[in-house]
Amino acid sequence: LQPSNQICFLNGQYLPITRAAVPVTDLTVQRGYGIFDFFRVVGQRPLYLNDHLDRFFRSAREMRLDQGLDREAIKEILFHLIHENQLPHSGVRILLTGGSSPDGFQIVQPSLAVVQIPIAAPPDNMLARGYRLVTYSHQRQLPHSKTIDYLMSIWLQPLIREQGADDVLYHQDGRVLELPRSNFFIITQEGVLQTPADQVLHGVTRKQILAVAIDMGLRVEETTLTLTDISNAREAFISSSTKRIIPVVKVDDMVLGPCTKDSIAAKLFTGLQEREERELKEDTSIF
Amino acid sequence: LQPSNQICFLNGQYLPITRAAVPVTDLTVQRGYGIFDFFRVVGQRPLYLNDHLDRFFRSAREMRLDQGLDREAIKEILFHLIHENQLPHSGVRILLTGGSSPDGFQIVQPSLAVVQIPIAAPPDNMLARGYRLVTYSHQRQLPHSKTIDYLMSIWLQPLIREQGADDVLYHQDGRVLELPRSNFFIITQEGVLQTPADQVLHGVTRKQILAVAIDMGLRVEETTLTLTDISNAREAFISSSTKRIIPVVKVDDMVLGPCTKDSIAAKLFTGLQEREERELKEDTSIF
Numbered sequence: 242l243q244p245s246n247q248i249c250f251l252n253g254q255y256l257p258i259t260r261a262a263v264p265v266t267d268l269t270v271q272r273g274y275g276i277f278d279f280f281r282v283v284g285q286r287p288l289y290l291n292d293h294l295d296r297f298f299r300s301a302r303e304m305r306l307d308q309g310l311d312r313e314a315i316k317e318i319l320f321h322l323i324h325e326n327q328l329p330h331s332g333v334r335i336l337l338t339g340g341s342s343p344d345g346f347q348i349v350q351p352s353l354a355v356v357q358i359p360i361a362a363p364p365d366n367m368l369a370r371g372y373r374l375v376t377y378s379h380q381r382q383l384p385h386s387k388t389i390d391y392l393m394s395i396w397l398q399p400l401i402r403e404q405g406a407d408d409v410l411y412h413q414d415g416r417v418l419e420l421p422r423s424n425f426f427i428i429t430q431e432g433v434l435q436t437p438a439d440q441v442l443h444g445v446t447r448k449q450i451l452a453v454a455i456d457m458g459l460r461v462e463e464t465t466l467t468l469t470d471i472s473n474a475r476e477a478f479i480s481s482s483t484k485r486i487i488p489v490v491k492v493d494d495m496v497l498g499p500c501t502k503d504s505i506a507a508k509l510f511t512g513l514q515e516r517e518e519r520e521l522k523e524d525t526s527i528f
Numbered sequence: 529l530q531p532s533n534q535i536c537f538l539n540g541q542y543l544p545i546t547r548a549a550v551p552v553t554d555l556t557v558q559r560g561y562g563i564f565d566f567f568r569v570v571g572q573r574p575l576y577l578n579d580h581l582d583r584f585f586r587s588a589r590e591m592r593l594d595q596g597l598d599r600e601a602i603k604e605i606l607f608h609l610i611h612e613n614q615l616p617h618s619g620v621r622i623l624l625t626g627g628s629s630p631d632g633f634q635i636v637q638p639s640l641a642v643v644q645i646p647i648a649a650p651p652d653n654m655l656a657r658g659y660r661l662v663t664y665s666h667q668r669q670l671p672h673s674k675t676i677d678y679l680m681s682i683w684l685q686p687l688i689r690e691q692g693a694d695d696v697l698y699h700q701d702g703r704v705l706e707l708p709r710s711n712f713f714i715i716t717q718e719g720v721l722q723t724p725a726d727q728v729l730h731g732v733t734r735k736q737i738l739a740v741a742i743d744m745g746l747r748v749e750e751t752t753l754t755l756t757d758i759s760n761a762r763e764a765f766i767s768s769s770t771k772r773i774i775p776v777v778k779v780d781d782m783v784l785g786p787c788t789k790d791s792i793a794a795k796l797f798t799g800l801q802e803r804e805e806r807e808l809k810e811d812t813s814i815f
Contacts, residue, residue, distance in 0.1 A: 251552065262549030263557050265538070265641050270550050270625065272678035273560030304683065338557065339682070346682055354552050382666075382679050390679050391559035392669050395626070395633055396591065 248325045250318045250355040255325070258356055267352060268339025274348075275338040275389040276300040280445070281482055282331045282357070285323055286521050288482070290316075292445040297335055300386040306337045306351040315355075322357050332360040332483065336389075363485050367510040371490035371500055372479060374420070375406040376468065380413040384440045394421030408479075410492060416440070417466040423481040425489075426450070427466065427474035428505045435470070438463035446480040446513070453512035459505070471495060478506040485517075486510045535612045537605045537642040542612070545643055554639060555626020561635075562625040562676040563587040567732070568769055569618045569644070572610055573808050575769070577603075579732040584622055587673040593624045593638040602642075609644050619647040619770065623676075650772050654797040658777035658787055659766060661707070662693040663755065667700040671727045681708030695766075697779060703727070704753040710768040712776075713737070714753065714761035715792045722757070725750035733767040733800070740799035746792070758782060765793040772804075773797045 249258045269275040278297040281288045294312055301307065310318075319333065336354040343349065377400070379393050397409050410425060411418045419425055419441040426436045426447075434454045436447065454461050471477060477489040477497050486509060488500035500506055536545045556562040565584040568575045581599055588594065597605075606620065623641040630636065664687070666680050684696050697712060698705040706712055706728040713723045713734075721741045723734065741748050758764060764776040764784050773796060775787035787793055 249552070258553065259551075261552045263552055263554075264546075265536070265548045265550055265623070265643060266545065267550075267557075268682065269557050269560070270554075270562070270623070271676065272682055273556070273562070273676040274679055274682050275557070275560070277558075305686075336552070336557070346678075346685060348682070356552060379669075383683065388679060389558065389560040390677060391633075392561055392675060392677050395555065395559055395561050395635070396670065398633060399592070 247357050248322060250322060252352050263338060264341055266341040268342050271345055273390060276304050276306060276387055277334055277336040277389060278387055279332055279334045282323060282333055283521055284329060289445045301337055303383060303386045305348055308337055308351040308353045318355050322355060326357050328359050330360060330362045331357050333357045363483060367486055367507055371488035372407040373491040374408055374410040374489055375401055375404040376410045376412055376493050378413055379411045380418060380440055384442060387442060391421060415467055417468060420479055423479040426478050427471060428476040430475050433460045433462055435462045435464050435466060437466050444480060446482050449513055449516055450480055450509055453509055453516055457512060476504055476506050485513055534644050535609060537609060539639050550625060551628055553628040555629050558632055560677060563591050563593060563674055564621055564623040564676060565674055566619055566621045569610060569620055570808055571616060576732045583674060588624055590670060590673045592635055595624055595638040595640045605642050609642060613644050615646050617647060617649045618644050620644045650770060654773055654794055658775035659694040660778040661695055661697040661776055662688055662691040663697045663699055663780050665700055666698045667705060667727055671729060674729060678708060702754055704755060707766055710766040713765050714758060715763040717762050720747045720749055722749045722751050722753060724753050731767060733769050736800055736803055737767055737796055740796055740803055744799060763791055763793050772800055
């Protein structure tokens with residue numbers, strides 16, 4: 242997030258991002274306690290907004306953060322920001338912090354911040370050069386919630402660079418999980434799409450990819466994946482809201498086949514893109 | 529941490545705590561990335577300051593947070609704050625946040641905040657009523673560093689209350705570890721003082737207790753502890769900077785003997801208190 246001239250929302254006020262600040266006494270600063278969600282906005286249209294708001298409220302509930310605003314109130318804030326900032330392509334982050342606490346543990350009144358920043362549109366073609374991943378044994382705390390706990394992923398950045406990798410794939414007790422900000426998928430030799438079922442964040446793009454795959458007639462399995470499953474796979478790829486799909490060509494020392502125009506990942510990318518365009522045309526839920 | 533009239537330090541400025549705020553773009557707000565240390569100040573004297581500063585710089589190094597101030601510069605800030613605030617009994621928190629980041633991952637310029645708040649002096653006698661603990665399978669990320677990651681301990685508060693417990697004892701893969709803000713000890717039937725050696729924060733009070741025990745002629749073992757070791761123990765207790773020693777009378781369903789005046793925990797408490805008084809008299813390192 243880069244400080245910029247955009248207007249953001251913080252606890253009832255609209256103000257420039259550069260002036261938005263959280264008290265040092267907030268539980269997010271003192272104790273790393275908070276949740277967020279993040280989605281792309283194309284022109285005036287947030288992409289898959291309802292899915293993101295569903296997850297935002299789920300994360301807030303699991304972390305017992307009730308800031309007192311319902312879905313409609315948050316949509317109004319989004320409406321206002323998007324109109325004010327007039328960005329052609331942007332990302333919106335809705336952040337709920339623990340708020341100031343009398344004893345440093347008790348949650349009293351969470352703080353809500355909504356920040357919109359310009360981001361590049363994802364490329365229209367799937368990246369020719371796939372990602373190289375390094376694996377690391379770690380499972381996110383409360384993995385179904387989108388908490389602000391990214392300690393491990395920031396801490397691992399030098400390891401990722403030293404290994405010449407693009408990102409890290411978490412696994413624990415033999416089970417492959419997720420990347421810090423992306424879900425992970427393989428295509429088996431039999432052409433089945435597999436992705437970890439549990440103990441991962443259920444990404445909005447992950448959900449759309451599973452739907453696209455089913456539309457395409459692919460067999461889909463939310464299941465348990467091992468590192469051996471990856472080495473036996475025909476293809477592997479990752480998904481995220483800002484990147485759509487990126488093929489994976491290497492996981493540690495395991496080399497995966499190059500991604501071609503005929504690969505299933507490439508077809509899913511096209512299907513995902515079409516679905517996105519349809520969604521942006523059809524979704525008139527708030528704007 | 530309660531907002532109050534005390535003066536704090538934030539990135540080169542002295543200002544009232546109620547006005548000290550961290551940009552929403554800071555990695556501590558966005559990603560839960562930061563470290564801190566906390567120590568008691570009795571009048572004008574910080575207790576075991578050098579131990580706390582040693583650990584502060586160790587945590588900062590492990591988390592790659594270099595704010596550009598050395599030990600002497602931080603001591604000068606402490607000197608200034610303690611003189612300004614004139615509190616009879618207080619706690620000081622030195623906090624190092626990730627700072628604002630261009631991409632939400634890269635550490636550029638950490639922020640330093642030093643906050644002093646009034647706290648109650650710990651009781652002069654060991655609490656008559658011991659703590660009841662509930663256990664939970666969890667290990668802190670980077671357990672040797674004092675990071676701001678307290679997500680799990682805040683999240684567990686309702687469980688602790690529901691179980692009628694005072695705090696939670698973490699264990700993982702059969703090994704007993706620590707409490708969110710305290711170290712854990714047992715006295716075996718043979719009178720040996722045992723505490724987990726590894727994958728825990730090495731508390732400053734823990735270090736003092738081990739030294740007091742050795743002075744008393746107790747056998748001391750930093751080792752691996754299991755839940756079975758607890759059920760077989762003669763005594764158990766916890767330690768922290770603000771509480772010194774609190775006996776443990778129950779861990780889940782395991783009942784531990786009541787703490788008496790003759791218990792080893794009570795003797796360690798007295799030894800610790802004497803050591804503290806000596807330290808406060810002798811330590812003229814900065815004031």
